Amino acid sequence: MSRTTTEEKIIDANKQGHPLSTDQKDGNTKKLYIESYGCQMNMNDSEIVASILSETGYNTTLNLEEADLVMVNTCSIREKAEQTIRKRLQKYNAIKKINPNMKVGVLGCMAERLKSKFLEEEKIVDLVVGPDAYRDLPNLLEEVNEGRNAVNVILSKEETYADVSPVRLNSNGVSAFVTITRGCDNMCTFCVVPFTRGRERSRDPQSIISEIKDLQAKGYKEITLLGQNVDSYLWYGGGLKKDFEKASDIAQATAVGFADLLKMVASTFPEMWVRFFTNNPQDMDINVLHTMVKYSNICRYLHLPVQSGSTTVLERMNRQHTREEYMELIDTIKTLLPDCAISQDMIIGFCGETEEEHKDTLSLMEYVNYDYGFMFSYSERPGTLAEKRFPDDVPADVKKRRLQEVIDLQRKMSLANTEAYLGKTVVALIEGNSKKSDQHWMARNSQNYAIVFPKGENQKPGDFVKIKITDCTSATLLGEFVEQAS
Ligand code: SAH
Numbered sequence: 184m185s186r187t188t189t190e191e192k193i194i195d196a197n198k199q200g201h202p203l204s205t206d207q208k209d210g211n212t213k214k215l216y217i218e219s220y221g222c223q224m225n226m227n228d229s230e231i232v233a234s235i236l237s238e239t240g241y242n243t244t245l246n247l248e249e250a251d252l253v254m255v256n257t258c259s260i261r262e263k264a265e266q267t268i269r270k271r272l273q274k275y276n277a278i279k280k281i282n283p284n285m286k287v288g289v290l291g292c293m294a295e296r297l298k299s300k301f302l303e304e305e306k307i308v309d310l311v312v313g314p315d316a317y318r319d320l321p322n323l324l325e326e327v328n329e330g331r332n333a334v335n336v337i338l339s340k341e342e343t344y345a346d347v348s349p350v351r352l353n354s355n356g357v358s359a360f361v362t363i364t365r366g367c368d369n370m371c372t373f374c375v376v377p378f379t380r381g382r383e384r385s386r387d388p389q390s391i392i393s394e395i396k397d398l399q400a401k402g403y404k405e406i407t408l409l410g411q412n413v414d415s416y417l418w419y420g421g422g423l424k425k426d427f428e429k430a431s432d433i434a435q436a437t438a439v440g441f442a443d444l445l446k447m448v449a450s451t452f453p454e455m456w457v458r459f460f461t462n463n464p465q466d467m468d469i470n471v472l473h474t475m476v477k478y479s480n481i482c483r484y485l486h487l488p489v490q491s492g493s494t495t496v497l498e499r500m501n502r503q504h505t506r507e508e509y510m511e512l513i514d515t516i517k518t519l520l521p522d523c524a525i526s527q528d529m530i531i532g533f534c535g536e537t538e539e540e541h542k543d544t545l546s547l548m549e550y551v552n553y554d555y556g557f558m559f560s561y562s563e564r565p566g567t568l569a570e571k572r573f574p575d576d577v578p579a580d581v582k583k584r585r586l587q588e589v590i591d592l593q594r595k596m597s598l599a600n601t602e603a604y605l606g607k608t609v610v611a612l613i614e615g616n617s618k619k620s621d622q623h624w625m626a627r628n629s630q631n632y633a634i635v636f637p638k639g640e641n642q643k644p645g646d647f648v649k650i651k652i653t654d655c656t657s658a659t660l661l662g663e664f665v666e667q668a669s
């Protein structure tokens with residue numbers, strides 16, 4: 184993977200594979216070491232797991248050697264992600280030799296994909312739990328403590344963990360993620376998510392609002408609504424999105440879609456900044472854009488993965504839209520929200536990708552002028568439709584060269600976009616220390632750009648401030664404090 188932005192939010196490099204900690208609960212005596220890999224959804228799930236386990240006697244520890252229980256929340260999106268996790272398991276194995284009572288559990292997408300095969304392949308694993316089975320953890324742990332291995336990888340039609348209040352792990356106390364949908368029904372041919380996270384379901388809006396109320400009371404200033412495909416959010420009393428047609432007339436008529444939810448959140452919490460991702464071009468609703476126009480506390484930033492700029496590749500990927508339709512959507516966004524930043528995900532070298540199709544990707548990128556992006560070489564995943572239908576036939580060196588071309592172009596556009604900020608004053612929310620120096624703050628503006636500036640008096644994380652931009656890299660804005668913003 185390549186990111187052209189530092190301190191990025193979508194896949195937070197600070198949290199990849201680092202031990203996570205939270206406040207200690209009195210009376211808990213057992214020690215949990217928990218690590219999370221992959222997307223923000225996994226990170227949020229780890230917070231749900233930590234919450235469930237804190238009710239079962241576990242406090243988090245940052246010290247692997249003293250752990251009673253090690254949990255690793257895993258990612259299957261590319262082969263490399265799985266390899267990283269297998270390496271981590273070897274490390275746990277070494278520790279287990281010193282501390283034989285330590286139990287090891289695998290959570291998340293890799294657990295779901297490999298199921299009990301994990302227990303055979305990775306002898307050190309005691310517990311395998313899929314993304315919809317975290318409520319069962321206390322029972323599963325009982326089994327493990329009695330000396331048996333335990334597996335629960337059942338995917339659910341209902342589970343949204345609506346009533347589990349996540350404990351925040353490694354939180355900056357300023358911005359938090361709130362999951363609104365789980366699973367995905369889109370069946371993009373390259374993607375393992377529909378198999379590992381199951382069918383799509385949405386969370387009760389009231390439980391979303393009360394979670395945000397609680398966050399606000401704790402001093403949080405910004406929330407990000409999270410889903411594989413937020414545009415497809417649909418609450419009609421519970422159940423799978425695909426069963427909506429079968430719901431009663433009343434349930435259908437009073438259903439809450441994503442634009443409605445966004446409106447509810449933005450109007451209930453006018454002092455908070457509201458973000459959301461991921462948007463999916465095929466499901467994006469114009470009402471979401473109108474809602475953004477109406478509420479200035481909804482941040483001017485859309486992550487709009489396109490994966491390829493070629494209609495024929497998009498077709499093979501089953502993305503349900505053409506290059507031209509995507510361009511039209513971009514035109515609409517730019518008309519309605521001229522100050523909105525847009526980022527992409529791209530897959531380079533998908534099955535059968537020709538030089539012509541690759542050029543379409545480059546020209547689409549120039550058309551959109553993305554602020555930044557996440558670019559990956561295609562990695563074939565077992566069990567996906569692409570694996571069954573198409574050979575992974577773009578040679579590795581060609582994938583590598585094309586990926587480099589895409590990255591270079593993105594870096595060039597990102598730099599031009601950050602340079603356009605020079606001399607301007609922007610409002611930003613201080614999130615905490617800058618990664619490189621505790622003499623500097625890192626803040627973020629509405630467009631999701633990281634802004635680094637020297638600390639001054641009476642400033643703290645959670646403050647909205649005005650910053651004059653004086654310098655930049657392709658990924659970060661550098662500036663000077665002007666004044667507090669209200
Ligand atoms: N729900 C999001 C993406 C989820 S996966 C969407 O609508 O697109 C996150 C990103 O991982 C994807 O956008 C895609 O760019 C990348 N990805 C998924 N499967 C991949 C694969 N098999 N090889 C390479 N990249 C992949």
Ligand code: F3S
Nearest residue numbers: 367369370371374376
């Ligand atoms: Fe994957 Fe496509 Fe859903 S990328 S998460 S199947 S929208």
